[in-house]
Amino acid sequence: MDIDTQLLSAAERLFDHDGFNATGMGRVVNETRLSSRTVYKHVGSKNALMARVLAERRKRFFEHTDFTTTTALFASLQRWADAEGVRGCLFFRVQAETGGSIPEIAAQVAAYQAQLRTRIADLVASEAGVVDEQLTDQILALFEGATTAATYRGTAVIGAAHACALELVRKRAQQ
Template sequence: MTELEKGPQGQRRGRGARERILGAARRLFREQGINTTGMDQICSVAQVSKRTAYQHFTSKDELVAEHLRRLDPDTMPEVFDRTDLTPRERLLAAFDKPHSIPSHEATPLCPFIAAAVEIADPHHPARRRAYDYKTSVAARFAETARQAGATNPVQLGEQLALLLDGAAARTRTLDTEALPTAASIATLLIDNALPAEPPGAPLTPV
């Protein structure tokens, strides 16, 4: 295919087709779900032919997996990679607001959870991606907890990851923001997991 191939509306299509396909998939998956979104609709919104779409993605399964990979490839770097916060502050920052997805696109349910719920096949590449992502979130929590001096950083990491997922699910179910309550619970978990510091002790270094 050349850069001059025309899409379904007769417009010239260049190398931006892949990004348009991913952008259309992201929007449609968010608005109406994965299973109810077909490749025909994605191609129509992206203004590409199905031939073009399948040259970039061999199947819808591959497109869904790439969609998830693009959402947050580095696992919340805007939280865990911050150098202006102490490790304890970074743990709590994870509960400030939804991350990695622009606010105007944010879904009330974590897209990785949504994909795992919609896709029954445990071997589906998107399910694998969701599993890897959720594992990496817990791992980043655990590493940050270790830096903060937690006595059992792996346990705290799992607790905070579970709490974050629970807040996302509750927000979706009740249509109300659950992160402030989750942040309060996280504060208790973190304070209980960290060794008490004597009065006047310096903050844990980043």
């Protein structure tokens, strides 16, 4: 494993499990077993490291997630939760921790949010046969809500959100 991969993997695990503010660079250094000089040479700063972690997470998430149908979307979320665990959305958690005050992190969060909404809007247009901003927002809310609710209700809530989303799409397609 190369140094960048090692750093990003360790940092993502730490930030995801313990949070951005609770994870100091010393923990990243200890986790990677690299010198602090090497770590800072490759990442520059904690903020830059978090932005890189988010960029890689976003890439991995969108490669994993199937936006072809509502069923495929929620099945992807279920597989993600099974593989990654249920701690809520890392993008929203880091946005809440930083308050949007760190430009490079805020840019990554905004890119994720925009990409997610666009992909869901395309799914809705394909399945419902029409561009529908309200239905897009409803499916987005169900998807993100299931991501959060799974942290305290378990992954069965993903199935409940899926059923609701299917009903909304079905009703819109019949109009």
